[in-house]
Amino acid sequence: MNPFKTILILAFAFLAVFGEATLSAPRSWLGAQIDLLPALMVYAALNSGLPTIALLALFGGIWFDTLSANPLGVSILPLAIIGWPIYLRRDLILRDLPFAQFVLGAAASAVAPLLTMLLMLSGGKELLLGWGTIWQLIVMTAVGAVATPFIFSLMDAANRALGYQERIEPGFRLDREIQRSRKKL
């Protein structure tokens, strides 16, 4: 596992949560605040290992809940529930295709807020819900879907620029070279 990739993902999550709490432009233009953590979880699940997924679910959820009025820890489970199935089936997913990233980003961005709301409602919390919530979910899904391919490009570029690349061993080894020679007759 490349620890730099994990650090990069966590740093992005930290900045994303901070941005969501300070930038009010999406709320005033679109009527809903966007959430980039589900899209980031799609990237982590397709490109990193289990520890990264677990750390992103834990820290991303805790950071989000800290800056929100959510009960602390309620956002952890939805993020984990998004990351695990994608990780388990990632060999079957065409992860390099932007369309696959778009679809996964849309699904993750729709499921995460729904699960969070469901958890809080089952815990007896009274939330600000109404017909406008449907519009907010549509906005979150659409923006999450569009943002996912960009996050893939951004993270890959940052990884290439800042991280070290794993050394690829060449197939050629001198000691395994077959000595060919014609037998002298």
Place this chain on the structure above:
Amino acid sequence: MFKQKNYLALGAVVFVAIILLSLPTRATSRLKLAVGSWFLPLFGLAGAAQQLPADLADSVLPRRELLRQIDALRRENQQLRSQSVQSIAIARENDQLRTLFNWQRQSKWQLKLANVVMRDPANWWRTVQIDLGTRDGLRVNLPVITASGLVGRVSSVDKMSSQIVLIGDPNCRVSATVENATRDMGVLIAGGTLDTSLVELTYLASSANLKPGQNVITSGLGGIFPKGIPIGQIVDSRSVEYGLYTDARVKLNANLGSLEQVWVLFP
């Protein structure tokens, strides 16, 4: 082996989430305070970045414009001074009359200015954070206003910051009075999810005489908000529950969507 590792990692995450969710409120708020302090340097940077364009704009303003602004501010200052003198005289007279009639004297409220540093990232809450905390004397349930009207109340306090729950959030209910002949009273509850400027005034009497444009102010009941703080104006009303009571939509005076500075009221 692979499957076992998966389940262990998932189990660990679920375990931590359950532990956090089952923590008592006090421990949770302390943990939130500790984790929230990680964001403090970024808040400082964001504040400085927001201030930069304003500073640049100030530095390039022409001298004539500055002189015009100074003149306008001087005039406004004189008007406010004369109004202040009048209100001091009225307050003194009110105190004297209250003493004469043996009524309890009204306590004076003090104001403290706070900057809004953050909004709730979740769409299902309406809260903001301000840069005043326990070190500034803040405590839970203090009213928060702007020059236009009521904004909300302090819901939780840390050392250096506090969370304000705004009107329209399910956790902020305000007892309100309509300024009409019958002084109809109701309770302000959450309004629409998209429009932050509209809230619902409910449990009004079925005989309430409501007209669009009538002012709504705090009633003083409930022990949190003092009487007479302007809230907004009636937009429309309708009879609900087969005429049992009346609901009205209220357009808030304060623009909750673009709060930058608020005043915290201290008794």
